[in-house]
Amino acid sequence: MSTAQPVIRAERLTKTFGPVRALDGLDLEVAPGEVHGFLGPNGAGKSTTIRVVLGLIRASGGHVELFGGDPWRQAATLHERLAYVAGDVALWPGLTGGQCLDVLGATQGVLDETRRADLIDRFELDPTKRVRDYSKGNRQKVALIAALAADVELLVLDEPTSGLDPLMEQAFQEVVRTRREQGCSVLLSSHILGEVEALADRVSIIRRGKTVTTGTLAELRRHTRTHVHAVTVDEPAGLADAPGLTDWSSERLDGHIESRFSIDADHLDAVIGQLHHAQIHTLTVTPPSLDDLFLRTYDEEVPLHDVPGLEQPEEALR
Amino acid sequence: MRATGLRTMLGVHWRTHRSGTLVWILALIASMVGTAAAVAGLYTTPEKIHTYAAAVTTGSALVAINGRVEGIDSLGGVIQDESGFLMALLLPLLGISLVAKVTRREEEDGRLEAVLGGRVARYVPVLAGLIDASAAILVTALAFTLGITFCGVPAVRSALYAASLGGLAFVFAGLAALVAQITRHSRGVYAWSLLVLTVAYLLRGVGDVTKTWVTWLSPLGWAEKAAPFGAMRWWTLLIPLAVGGLLCAAAVLIAGRRDLGSSLVRGRPGSARASAWLRSPVGLATYIHSPAVLGWLAGALIIAGMMGALAKQFVGAVTGNPAMADAIGMSTAHPEDGFVAVTQLYIAIIAMGYAVQAVGSLRGEETAGRLEPRLSGTLSRMGWIAAHGLVIVTGLVIIVAVSSVVLAASTAWSMGTPLHLARVIGAGAAYLPAELLVGGLALALFGLWPRAFPAGWAVFAIVAFIAFLGPGLKLATWVLDLAPTTHIGNPPLGTVKALPLIVLSALAALLAATAAVGFRHRGVPRG
Numbered sequence: 140m141s142t143a144q145p146v147i148r149a150e151r152l153t154k155t156f157g158p159v160r161a162l163d164g165l166d167l168e169v170a171p172g173e174v175h176g177f178l179g180p181n182g183a184g185k186s187t188t189i190r191v192v193l194g195l196i197r198a199s200g201g202h203v204e205l206f207g208g209d210p211w212r213q214a215a216t217l218h219e220r221l222a223y224v225a226g227d228v229a230l231w232p233g234l235t236g237g238q239c240l241d242v243l244g245a246t247q248g249v250l251d252e253t254r255r256a257d258l259i260d261r262f263e264l265d266p267t268k269r270v271r272d273y274s275k276g277n278r279q280k281v282a283l284i285a286a287l288a289a290d291v292e293l294l295v296l297d298e299p300t301s302g303l304d305p306l307m308e309q310a311f312q313e314v315v316r317t318r319r320e321q322g323c324s325v326l327l328s329s330h331i332l333g334e335v336e337a338l339a340d341r342v343s344i345i346r347r348g349k350t351v352t353t354g355t356l357a358e359l360r361r362h363t364r365t366h367v368h369a370v371t372v373d374e375p376a377g378l379a380d381a382p383g384l385t386d387w388s389s390e391r392l393d394g395h396i397e398s399r400f401s402i403d404a405d406h407l408d409a410v411i412g413q414l415h416h417a418q419i420h421t422l423t424v425t426p427p428s429l430d431d432l433f434l435r436t437y438d439e440e441v442p443l444h445d446v447p448g449l450e451q452p453e454e455a456l457r
Numbered sequence: 458m459r460a461t462g463l464r465t466m467l468g469v470h471w472r473t474h475r476s477g478t479l480v481w482i483l484a485l486i487a488s489m490v491g492t493a494a495a496v497a498g499l500y501t502t503p504e505k506i507h508t509y510a511a512a513v514t515t516g517s518a519l520v521a522i523n524g525r526v527e528g529i530d531s532l533g534g535v536i537q538d539e540s541g542f543l544m545a546l547l548l549p550l551l552g553i554s555l556v557a558k559v560t561r562r563e564e565e566d567g568r569l570e571a572v573l574g575g576r577v578a579r580y581v582p583v584l585a586g587l588i589d590a591s592a593a594i595l596v597t598a599l600a601f602t603l604g605i606t607f608c609g610v611p612a613v614r615s616a617l618y619a620a621s622l623g624g625l626a627f628v629f630a631g632l633a634a635l636v637a638q639i640t641r642h643s644r645g646v647y648a649w650s651l652l653v654l655t656v657a658y659l660l661r662g663v664g665d666v667t668k669t670w671v672t673w674l675s676p677l678g679w680a681e682k683a684a685p686f687g688a689m690r691w692w693t694l695l696i697p698l699a700v701g702g703l704l705c706a707a708a709v710l711i712a713g714r715r716d717l718g719s720s721l722v723r724g725r726p727g728s729a730r731a732s733a734w735l736r737s738p739v740g741l742a743t744y745i746h747s748p749a750v751l752g753w754l755a756g757a758l759i760i761a762g763m764m765g766a767l768a769k770q771f772v773g774a775v776t777g778n779p780a781m782a783d784a785i786g787m788s789t790a791h792p793e794d795g796f797v798a799v800t801q802l803y804i805a806i807i808a809m810g811y812a813v814q815a816v817g818s819l820r821g822e823e824t825a826g827r828l829e830p831r832l833s834g835t836l837s838r839m840g841w842i843a844a845h846g847l848v849i850v851t852g853l854v855i856i857v858a859v860s861s862v863v864l865a866a867s868t869a870w871s872m873g874t875p876l877h878l879a880r881v882i883g884a885g886a887a888y889l890p891a892e893l894l895v896g897g898l899a900l901a902l903f904g905l906w907p908r909a910f911p912a913g914w915a916v917f918a919i920v921a922f923i924a925f926l927g928p929g930l931k932l933a934t935w936v937l938d939l940a941p942t943t944h945i946g947n948p949p950l951g952t953v954k955a956l957p958l959i960v961l962s963a964l965a966a967l968l969a970a971t972a973a974v975g976f977r978h979r980g981v982p983r984g
Contacts, residue, residue: 190829190980193833195829195832195833195980195981195982196980196981197978197980214832214837214838215834215835215836215837215838215840216835218833218834218835219835221833223830223833223834224830225826225829225830225833227826228826229825229826229827229829229830230827231744231745231827232642233744234727234731234735234744235726235727235728235729236729237728237729237730237731238727238728238729238730238731238735239731240731241730241731241735241736242731242735242736242741243830243834244736245731245736245737245834246830246831246833246834246835246836247833247834247835248834248835265726266729266730267726267727267728267729268726269725269726269727271641271642282830295833
């Protein structure tokens with residue numbers, strides 16, 4: 140994977156809009172065949188990065204390559220090999236969903252007819268309805284079907300499921316997996332961690348126009364903590380000051396000892412041993428989620444009062 | 458019923474729409490007071506006024522266009538006549554646009570939902586919109602009164618004149634508010650209101666020409682019958698107040714009772730597939746621009762048909778009255794040519810308005826977020842703008858050609874003479890470079906400074922003002938020269954010289970090229 144030419148490579152990207160610095164030295168690399176999660180809170184610069192990568196806007200500084208070419212100069216040629224779903228899906232209100240699908244499909248190049256029909260079924264879209272009568276989720280479906288039915292090497296999806304219900308989200312994930320198995324690369328921007336967790340091979344997390352961390356999910360998880368909830372017969376010995384353990388709490392419940400704590404990956408084995416000695420009654424081990432990763436990443440970067448909730452944009456601080 | 462949230466809504470409207478509203482009011486005041494001042498400067502003696510009055514009351518054509526002004530033999534009467542056509546168009550538009558912006562447009566874009574989710578009663582946004590519009594109309598009317606009085610017209614008469622125009626705007630504000638409750642889209646509000654305005658204009662025209670009660674059927678007629686410079690019928694102001702008030706009440710009542718986002722007119726299902734034509738860049742561009750082409754073409758056809766139908770009376774009036782010919786700047790040697798020339802200028806301004814609006818819809822595609830996905834495919838920016846340019850220019854040619862044919866046909870029918878098709882079409886075609894120049898300017902704004910696009914409409918307004926009223930008001934030559942239409946040579950009455958056409962065409966091409974280069978190098982979308 141590392142020897143092949145990356146599908147997208149961006150290095151030290153900067154982009155300023157007047158006094159606003161939207162991108163501030165951002166790095167991003169998407170390898171062929173991978174689903175790359177692109178995570179960050181609202182206003183972190185995800186859409187700006189994508190627009191630079193697509194050659195819709197020009198970077199103020201840094202270097203960007205799309206399929207090894209310059210997206211600003213060769214936009215139309217390079218676009219033959221990708222399909223894009225914008226963050227805010229806007230369609231022509233007077234056209235039907237099916238007509239918009241075909242227009243978008245023609246924009247992107249070749250639309251696979253069987254896949255188009257299959258996806259319309261799968262997403263339960265009524266293609267004869269006018270776009271102005273569609274809900275937000277249905278408009279989103281039109282853009283998604285157009286992109287997923289296209290015969291391309293790369294899918295660029297900017298917060299693609301923001302209007303979909305959980306069932307449709309499930310369908311979306313299945314289709315993306317199938318496309319990946321067929322060899323398609325995906326850049327998936329999102330602030331919904333579950334979705335990225337379910338799909339992504341590698342993840343880049345950005346904040347305030349900078350890449351904070353990047354790697355495979357396994358790599359990233361190594362730096363995060365596992366949550367443990369254990370009920371034991373005896374009091375587990377020496378847990379409180381075991382290395383790598385934090386947030387410890389313990390109480391007596393119905394003659395058993397209930398312990399809760401979190402532990403880093405390197406010390407998990409030792410601690411489970413200690414629990415075993417105290418005779419395990421029930422044990423729940425929750426692996427680190429991207430939520431932990433997300434919050435932890437931001438924790439390190441910003442002062443405490445400044446930790447953003449996932450849905451809270453930076454504007455909330457002002 | 459308590460108007461919960463009325464103060465909040467008024468505050469919201471003020472904050473979000475004040476600049477647009479102020480521009481509207483200032484533009485109206487400038488054109489009204491400007492016209493009045495120019496008339497006052499031109500018709501300085503009773504003799505001059507008398508000559509003018511004698512000229513325009515002979516024959517029916519000018520009566521049909523500007524209205525039958527009672528008391529035309531006075532300074533105020535001349536002002537009312539000179540601004541008759543423009544004010545009949547602009548004041549209803551003021552009422553319509555102020556209301557449409559804050560009612561159906563807000564609902565369509567989903568902002569009304571957010572507002573009604575708060576402590577605002579359902580009917581309050583409409584009520585607030587009508588209060589805004591009424592306030593704007595009141596301010597405009599007061600400024601009209603002051604401005605016209607300042608030009609030397611008795612204050613009482615100025616006040617009645619301004620009030621009659623304010624009443625006209627109020628009727629159309631109420632109409633737009635009602636239509637906004639029963640159509641689904643703000644485009645529909647404009648379409649239906651403008652249709653009513655067209656009918657009102659035709660009824661007033663028919664009534665004035667035939668001197669019958671038909672005039673009383675039209676809101677434009679009510680304003681005219683106030684006769685501010687004649688008999689001064691103050692009581693006629695009650696008609697627009699009552700009708701406008703009823704329309705407003707109906708709108709507020711319906712708004713309080715209907716569901717959010719619902720209306721009487723519903724969309725039907727359509728085709729599940731796009732044709733190969735619609736999928737092509739030119740095909741989609743055609744789809745995007747055809748409503749504008751049809752709308753402006755309809756406007757041009759109404760003018761061409763109406764003017765053509767009145768050709769005989771018009772020509773008869775001119776051949777019998779050299780003073781009138783002089784007043785509207787045509788010679789008696791070619792009365793029919795002069796008549797076609799006047800109409801072709803109207804059509805040229807309409808075509809120019811179409812060009813600006815069509816370029817504006819490119820900007821609309823961008824701000825709506827549809828340009829971004831369009832350019833993220835295999836279509837290059839040059840390809841996109843070229844496809845749209847081709848369609849816009851084709852639409853322009855269609856508007857000019859079709860309305861020229863209709864003008865030629867209706868004139869021939871009215872005069873009972875054979876068609877002079879080539880002559881009429883040639884005159885229309887001669888204006889194309891001027892129309893392209895203004896369109897090119899709008900396109901350059903879109904390519905280079907998209908946010909400044911509204912300046913394109915300002916240019917259009919200035920050109921239209923100079924073209925319509927400049928010669929009549931005898932504005933300075935350098936002012937007249939600012940409008941590209943001045944350089945065409947008033948065909949078929951005057952002779953068209955090649956050089957100005959070439960220069961205008963070259964400038965238009967240069968602007969289009971600049972636009973393309975600018976568009977090629979800027980970020981998309983730019984907010």
